[in-house]
Amino acid sequence: MLAELGHFALILALLVACVQATLPLWGAWREIAAWQALARPAAFAQFGLVALSFAALTACFVNNDFSVSYVAQHSNSLLPTVYRVAAVWGGHEGSLLLWVLMLALWTAAVAAFSFSLPQAMVARVVGVLGWVSVGFLLFILALSNPFERLLPAAADGRDLNPLLQDPGLIIHPPMLYMGYVGFSVAFAFAIAALMAGRLDAAWARWSRPWTVVAWLFMTFGIGLGSWWAYYELGWGGWWFWDPVENASLMPWLVGTALIHSLMASDKRGNFKAWTVLLSISAFSLSLLGTFLVRSGVLTSVHAFATDPKRGVFILMFLAVVVGFSLTLYAWRMPKVRMGQAVSLLSRETLLLANSVLLVVACAAVLLGTIYPLVIDALNLGKLSVGPQYFNAVFVPLMVPLLVIMVPGTVVRWRESQWSELLLRLRWVALAALGVGLAAPALAGEWSIGAAFGFFLAAWVVLGSVQHMVLRWRQPGQIGAAYWGMQCAHIGLAVVVAGITGVKSYEVERDVRMGVGDVVTIEPYAFRLQGMSEVKGPNYRAVRADVEVLKNGQPIDRLYPEKRRYFSTAMPMTEAAIDTGFMRDLYVSLGDPIDGPTPQWSMRVYYKPFVPWIWAGVLLMVLGGGLAAVDRRYRAASPRTETMPTGVAPQGGA
């Protein structure tokens, strides 16, 4: 009964989406206020219906209703309740429902927090979002219905993939989807502005907080995914350049470029064409990511069950949405008045350089991700593109990006002087150089790569600190967005330091150990104290008891496990990690090795600086949060909008 209710709510949501996608847009075009006014109630109604549908599916999971095929395939009566809820998005159908729920949530948020916007604009934005929703709801109802019955019901479910039975994975997909789908708002604003033929500063101003919020969710989601891969997969790696990871990285890179480009469009009216293109691209890449993940054209550790019809549908949807947007872009853009010319050294130029670098990096990732597909399509064989390619192209693009980050926050709009810039930053540069030269020596062996990485991180951190100190001394209020920017920049620097440290100094030992054996990674020693059997709710595990000693003193006990879930034949490793400020100690238990005395293969890793990667990600998320709550976005009263953009209060962000 609940399943039918959820199904029915979803059908109603599609009908509402059809209304939402047509009448308000028509009303905006024909200037019929009553039809424009339909946008808000339609957005709220759709959110209510999709939420109801989602709640119904969740209830089916919690109640162990194995007469619903999707539940039977992704849950099990032994599965703990919290994972039963998370299992709602553990498979294809449910993740799409989550996608639509997020879209409805964003649409409702736009409808709720947009009272300062002209009604016609709201009607257009909500209408465009309605079209996206129509596409996805049609997809779910026609090809991926999570409410399909399985009659007679299964006695028990197949269980959630054990890899997904993990706290990190409960919130990783919702966060990531919030980000993916959030870019639809910036997209809708751009399309609405193109439709209206008005690409003014107000459009950029309205888009900014939405884009930042989507970006921060995406950052958090990607960070969580990376953290999960790190401790759950048992290899100690935190980024694999897997196609599905790339699918989320690409919109993130373009989204980051968009945030910066929107700033130039908002403050100076520059780069409008570029900003619009980025808005369209960020969301298109989100859709492309959905296509790559959901259609199964690429295999990866995320390999999901595939159905060719689904791939065709998403591809057609992608072609229609992006094709329409880019056609509209090609048609409307030539009429838009471009911004004023700027000198070579100006904040505009550096912001443009920033977004070009990010877009090129995204293009490189895209190329590497779909290259196997292109080669296969041309009948040139099957191949895969490995991390070597990605590291080789990605890192050189990030270096100039980090270098220009500091001058980018320092130089003036329009025009700036080289001498002034050099004078201001010379001590920062020298100090960063000092850190770069000294830090590797303190951390371990000196190497040029480590020195360069630490130099870049120090350059950004010191540049930000100097900027903050100077800004603090000046009179006038400082907006939250300013602190947000500095926080996010420092966060990125911390990530860079973390990556540099772990890449340069990690020690990995693959060993076989019996009870009583010791592995040493100076100054740490790991002693296998014993093995035991433990029983979880839906698995049995072998657990190793490893004592960690530092200079002979015990500091921690680690309990890595090898779990065997009842539902699958595949054993799962559960690594144990001792996290400190400067390093992780990582132990993962492998397979037993036959021999006269029982032994196990073990991986013992010393991972310096790894916690910095997650700490940096959290700083970036915090920075995004600060930027999004800045007062000026909420106080976008008509008075400030009619002000010439040059006079707008300069927060520095």
Next chain:
Amino acid sequence: MKKFLIPLVLFFGLVIFLALGLQRDPQAIPSPLVDKPAPAFSLPTLDPAAGAFSPAEMQGRVWLLNVWATWCVACRQEHPLLVDFAQRHQVPIVGMSYKEIQPQDVQAQGMDANAKLQFARERSQVWLSRYGNPYVLSVIDLDGRVGIQYGVYGVPETYVIDKQGVIRYKAVGEVTPAILASKVLPLIQKLNAS
């Protein structure tokens, strides 16, 4: 106007490749066992009166090995297709009941090996009489050891084995009408002709 058309053109180039890519099967990575002799085994069957079965008995015939279990939802979905296939074609399908008793089966807790075998037989027979029996016989791989030799990593799986006892094709997951029509049947015809 022209420069604003560039993104559109690039995008459609991408779409063409994605569309071509969709025609491909990325999963079609050959299993290491394909074109290798099917691992030998000797396992009891569902029929307690019959003796153990080993693949050598099928020497000289092209046959299918279908891995299944009563707890497997996807098996139930593919089952009607197998029943239909067995009625239409003269190709023997041998079932392999894979890990029929799962650790969470409360009824089977504390049973000895013989009782477990009996329990698995009963439950499988009930299932087959309800949904139809496409199998000439079905062996019981209770502990999954034979499954490991065959590289089973998801139930159901289906193998095509030729007259010389060599695995010629392996389908992981549900067999679909498309796989049957485009892969399995042509292959069987070819193998039977040789």
